[in-house]
Amino acid sequence: MKGKLRKNIPTLIILIIAGEMIYTLPYFRNYYYDVFLNAFQLTNTQMGTLGSAYGVCCLISYIFGGYVADRWKTKHLLSISLFATGILGFTLLLYPPYPVLLLIYAAWGITSIMTFWVALIKAVRSLASENEQGKAFGFFEGGRGAAKIIESALVLGLFAFLTKQLSDKLALTSVIIFYSVMCILLGFMIMLLYKEPGNNNSDELKEKSNKKFDWAILLRILKMPTTWLAAILILTSYAMINSFYYITPYATSAFGASTIIAAALGYFSQYCRPIGSFGSGIIGDRIGISNMVIIGYCVLAIGLAALIVLPGKPSFILLLLVFIAIIYISMYALQATHFAILVEGDYPVEITGTVAMPLMIIGYSGEIFMPIVAGACLDHWSGTDGYKVLFSILLGLTIVGLITAIIWQRVTKEKRKANVLQKREMIAS
Structure with missing residues (x-):
């Protein structure tokens, strides 16, 4: 077990980026509020309701997320969540009406929490030995913060450039494409890199855990x-x-x-x-x-x-x-x-x-x-x-x-x- 985290650093980095990027699609509207509002022809109330739809589904997902995480393979859950989130992001490019937007945000509450978040925590735990858990989660949370700083700076720069060269709506479209593509690429990377942990537990509680x-x-x-x-x-x-x-x-x-x-x-x-x-x-x-x-x-x-x-x-x-x-x-x-x-x-x-x-x-x-x-x-x-x-x-x-x-x-x-x-x-x- 010595040096387990060090050997898994590449995988941890992918999980860190995935743990940040999957939430950019549900939340990016807050950073481009006015442009998003105009592009989708929404009222402020409708804009707020999108967040409520996402939040309600997140709450439901918190309840069942643990069951899902221990029922199916971590690799599959993480990859499918990223694929689904990215595909839903591409549907925004159609600039659908408000009822469809509600469904998209509600679905994101499931793909980013129920099938993803607990599985992500489980994956991070599996990358480190018992005496490295602090480093694993410290690097995970700190890495997510660093990824957020880099991602927001790059995307904001891209948005500002395209706004001047083209239009606000086309700049917003580029942001949506970037986030959606990143989610799908990360899904493929996790599918290739992440390995399910072996099970060598001995006590009664751990033996029962074999049953998922x-x-x-x-x-x-x-x-x-x-x-x-x-x-x-x-x-x-x-x-x-x-x-x-x-x-x-x-x-x-x-x-x-x-x-x-x-x-x-x-x-x-x-x-x-x-x-x-x-x-x-x-x-x-x-x-x-x-x-x-x-x-x-x-x-x-x-x-x-x-x-x-x-x-x-x-x-x-x-x-x-x-x-x-x-x-x-x-x-x-x-x-x-x-x-x-x-x-x-x-x-x-x-x-x-x-x-x-x-x-x-x-x-x-x-x-x-x-x-x-x-x-x-x-x-x-x-x-x-x-x-x-x-x-x-x-x-x-x-x-x-x-x-x-x-x-x-x-x-x-x-x-x-x-x-x-x-x-x-x-x-x-």
Whole structure:
């Protein structure tokens, strides 16, 4: 198992790019909002409904994604998902009417989540040995951030060039073609490069995993305290990821930041993502994933507390940027540990899909309630008070996450000791 991740780096890079590119088609309309609106002759309400259709199907897909991932081969699921997403992208070139667009976005909710996301997590886990899970997911999340930076810069440059040379609609067409072709090419590359992991498990839970998805395994997983603790860890950290974009209007409202600086803050998060993810993965494998999680929550709490108490004056704008960087880096550091920490909970790779079912349903539920909570705070409290109440709620969730991580360490004490011994034996050999 020594050096397993290093041998699989080419495959990991393909998975990283695929994990970023498959979501460009469902979301690119937000980056080219006005052009998309005019090209497809939509109203703002219809534009928003496309996102709702995608979101509803994503929620349903989270429920069944684990079942699908443990039922069929990972390679086939990933490839078919990318093929289907790309083909659906090509249908946009017909500039179909609104009802057809709704169906396309709903279908993307299935192809990018139900048949793809959990299978992708399972694939990443399989590329690394137990003592490399932090690096694997750190590189995965950080790589997705780096891929996003490169992809958005290239496509935006292409769009700007073609807009001047041709027209907005033809430039949008080129963007659609690029994303669709990339998805299909990545599907072929995964089909050629990815190899299904062998199964050499020994204990009862792992032997049952040979049967692929098994409801008895799910029931047993639900009885394990680590399952619920992991779900809370994802929920409390993902709530920040669902809400960080409220920092931008807060900077404008409280600190008088210009619209340019405010926009830069949004992009700034993507530059912090590789730092947080890579750092979390490397450090996590050295000191233990749960230790890294505790550090991440502590740093995030400091950043949020500072954001709340910092006086809203233009003279403090540079200090604000420092605290925002702290929040972004720790936020993505925690995201990189969402599935890496499973190695401390004694879950074999073969049942990753089954484990992911409760984790995703509970952990990603912040996508549903955090926008509602944020909206209620901003409507109820005027001015910057609403933002501070929202950040206080996020600080409270961060503290809950910190306490949960400490409990996790106590519950997984024996398994973590076994991991340390295994790591020493590997080094000695």
